[in-house]
Amino acid sequence: MKKDFLLSSNDQLEKFAGIVNGDHPLKKVTPEEKIKVGVDLGTSSIVLTVLDSKNQIVYGAYEYDHAVQDGIVVNFMESVNILRRLKAKAEKVLGRELTTACGAIPPKTGEKSAKVVANVIEETGMMCTGIEDEPTAAAKFLRLSNGTVVDIGGGTTGISIFQNNKLIHVIDEATGGFHMTLVLGGRYKIKNDEAEKLKRNKEKEQEVYSVIKPVVEKMAAIVQNMGAEINDPVIVVGGATNFTEFTTTFSKVLKRKVYKPLYPQFVTPLGIAMFDE
Structure with a gap:
């Protein structure tokens, strides 16, 4: 296995970390351009990611939380309120509305868990386009x-x-x-x-x-x-x-x-x- 097989991913991750920390300039997107949104409801934090149509990084932010336990949402309203704040911040920075988002759950945590994640996303005004399992997303x-x-x-x-x-x-x-x-x-x-x-x-x-x-x-x-x-x-x-x-x-x-x-x-x-x- 070549040592550099992660180089492309690492470049993207470094850029994303820079955006999250406010150290990297944001990519410009037109109001008409398709953007993709990801919501990761984690046990320790909730992460919002925004990509353009070619999967280039546009924006990212996160907030620590206590709303998820062992991959399962245990405090619905806390998750919703955190995601609302992240969404509002993203919309202000990008100057456009986030209308859709995809979510994820740990593998084999069931349809009920997927439904809860979808409900959290849709409670913030975004349409949930799908729920993937986390390692597959990775x-x-x-x-x-x-x-x-x-x-x-x-x-x-x-x-x-x-x-x-x-x-x-x-x-x-x-x-x-x-x-x-x-x-x-x-x-x-x-x-x-x-x-x-x-x-x-x-x-x-x-x-x-x-x-x-x-x-x-x-x-x-x-x-x-x-x-x-x-x-x-x-x-x-x-x-x-x-x-x-x-x-x-x-x-x-x-x-x-x-x-x-x-x-x-x-x-x-x-x-x-x-x-x-």
Whole structure:
């Protein structure tokens, strides 16, 4: 596997991170031009992405939340209110209305979960054009025709295996970033909100990772248990993978090379928007 196979994706992710942080100029789009919108209702944050008709990045923003648990919306109105704020901000910046959006759910979380996500989107005034599963959205952004995508979010680990552009196997396990937070909270005897802040503190990363490493090893073991079904390359995405040693731990358990894009928390949200046709 060539080392540069993620270069194109990394360029896009770096640009998107710059837009989110206000460090990168926005792409101009005409009022008549088709735009695509993606909504990622995550356990730790809600991300809104906007692409043009050629899947070039136009805009992005996110807001932390507590409205989703283990990939399932548990506070409908909080999700709606956050998305309304993100939508209003985007419309003000872009000077046009967002009329459609695609959403996503962890794999195998069911039709009811998909319906709730669609309802959140439509409650903000956008028409929901579809609900995809998260690892499939990630694979679309990565342009992955063969390989294994491990999408580790706040509440779940979703694993999708692709062969010749077809999804051949998918599973979802209730282990994610929130479980890291619980382990940290137990270790330091602090509340979940404090543990979440500690988990995101880059200055404390080495100390934090030594505590949550067993959770990462459990995630890798879930993938390993799929045995010969796993296709290379194995790519990890999602906010919970944002640790320097994450892929090292995964590779050690899997006994194979594991790749991680830059800003892995934005891979799935960008892929979701690509489905808004």
